[in-house]
Amino acid sequence: MATIRDVAKRAKVSVSTVSLALNGSGPVSPSTRRRVWEAANALGYSANPLAQSLKAGRTRLIGMVVGDVANPFFARMLQVAEQLLIDHGLLVVVAGSGGNPERERAIIETLVAQRVSGIILSSHSSTPEQIDFLRSVKVPLVLVDHKVEGLDVDFVGSDNVLASAMLTEIVIRLGHKRIAHLAGVNGLWTAEQRKQGFRSTMTSFGLEVDEGLILSGDYDGERGYAQAMRLLVRPDRPTAIVAANNVMALGALQAMIDLGIRCPADVSLTSIDDVPWGKVIQPRITMAVQSVEELARSATGFLLERINHADVSIAPREHIIIPSLVTGQSCAPPPRTLRALHDAK
Amino acid sequence: MATIRDVAKRAKVSVSTVSLALNGSGPVSPSTRRRVWEAANALGYSANPLAQSLKAGRTRLIGMVVGDVANPFFARMLQVAEQLLIDHGLLVVVAGSGGNPERERAIIETLVAQRVSGIILSSHSSTPEQIDFLRSVKVPLVLVDHKVEGLDVDFVGSDNVLASAMLTEIVIRLGHKRIAHLAGVNGLWTAEQRKQGFRSTMTSFGLEVDEGLILSGDYDGERGYAQAMRLLVRPDRPTAIVAANNVMALGALQAMIDLGIRCPADVSLTSIDDVPWGKVIQPRITMAVQSVEELARSATGFLLERINHADVSIAPREHIIIPSLVTGQSCAPPPRTLRALHDAK
DNA sequence: TTGTATGCGTTATCAA
């Protein structure tokens, strides 16, 4: 591979002139500029990014750290962000933490050591230690999806309270009273927010929250299936389930199918986040969807601003995306028999 | 950040001694080794990967280039590969080519310029120019999924001919005669292989291949839906559809649902590749699945070998994964009326 | 407008 020295030799100028000419970072006479250009072209020269990075102290790499790379939500986010970033000459390094805080930390340390220009992080930990650690990261950082309270960095996420509140209200208005919430990973920010939206809506409609009907499915399909099973086999089973994410909703739906319970005739179901291939799943599930595209665009936008204006200090920003309701056929009034029973008591 | 010089100063030795002590790349007396270690620890020193890479001529980065990062097949592949690679101290840079050959080429050039240690590529082009270009890439390269004929590099993929042959045979044995093939992107290796498996099986069972029943859905869900529609509204519609991938099968299923056509009572359906959330889709689709895990493991294994034994020349290897059949409820004998009609003619 | 020289942080060669 040709180096800057080869170009200098061929153009009969010094290396600094080549650098100035090619980067436009200084005054170069048109004639030498052309000579340099031609020499560079003839040799197929392009600067070694490694040497540039060593000099500059940072690479043109962006780190993206999420819990699970294969999760369709993050896969889509990666897709959108990567396209945007590559157009700005930035490459994306992805790593999955598996939801493990230590692993998350180790990955971030590796990325910082690699001198990445910025990090997009969906953090799975908000312990004081993790906050301290993240605070110590001097690389531009944007948090997505999961907010870490007490950490003053850019955040892009959706209104999780609103999302579950919307869905809860829908089933309440249909006449449901025994409503279950299939929650996410306990302690995780989004999971707690969604739980809160469920609880507050129940209360504001004068319904009592049965804590036994709030089960965590860990945002996982299999766990969602198991927990839904547990709910559905109860003699006093709920007549509606508000699932905190898409894959748990699918797990719940599968549990119903396996038990011969009809949706929505017997039990209604709602979900947060779009369901992959939701259109071919019967019944179509009523859900509160957050725009992944908007999330990805916003997060990369924040990051690019910080990278390009590293000199000016920008106050941490927050972009909360409002979920939109997509109505399916998975919700109906509670079955007569049950409703009668409840009304009677 | 502490540099090697800081460590040298603190341990009162030269930088070369620090390098030797820390890397174990030369003879160092136990006492100085300990002093260096302690100094390094006290300063929280770790070598700057950028400087190491500049010296070594290559980074500890692996490039992964696929058509679509959000495609569940590739997302899963990325997930598995990334975990394996990070355990070997390698980070993964991902980029989506969008199936565009020029973009694919540009991405690979960027990765090579970045001095990545290796590239995992699912190429969407096998033109002579692309082959020449890929041949010129001096970085360890492993092809996955799509084989590029005439390029002597490691390849990991599945037996695509067998996959579609299996599915075609299943519907033939159920008595179907008018069988459609919802094919992938014309010209793409896997798509052509799958088409071939369909054709040869039809022929070997003495059935005529109606070219009008082979439609390309471009491996895309929407296109698959449209093409399935086209097939299903025909008065002489096929009684079975063999889809060349999962998302097109889902598109076809959706088309059937929208048209009020029952699956499998009216039309049978099969698919290559696992369907995401296939368990909650009614009916469960009969499919030939390839193990993405095996593919990812094998590909990273090949790559790691080449990277770790860059000195010895290894002949290009091929790992063909045998798809396994997963039987669902999407296949049944053709409807009586139609069968009678056909038998009569 | 152009050239010289230095540093970015390592590793490796060669002396000592």
Add this chain to the structure above:
DNA sequence: TTGATAACGCATACAA
């Protein structure tokens, strides 16, 4: 066993 020094390839402050 240890140390001085030259690369790796580039950018830039300073000189000319």
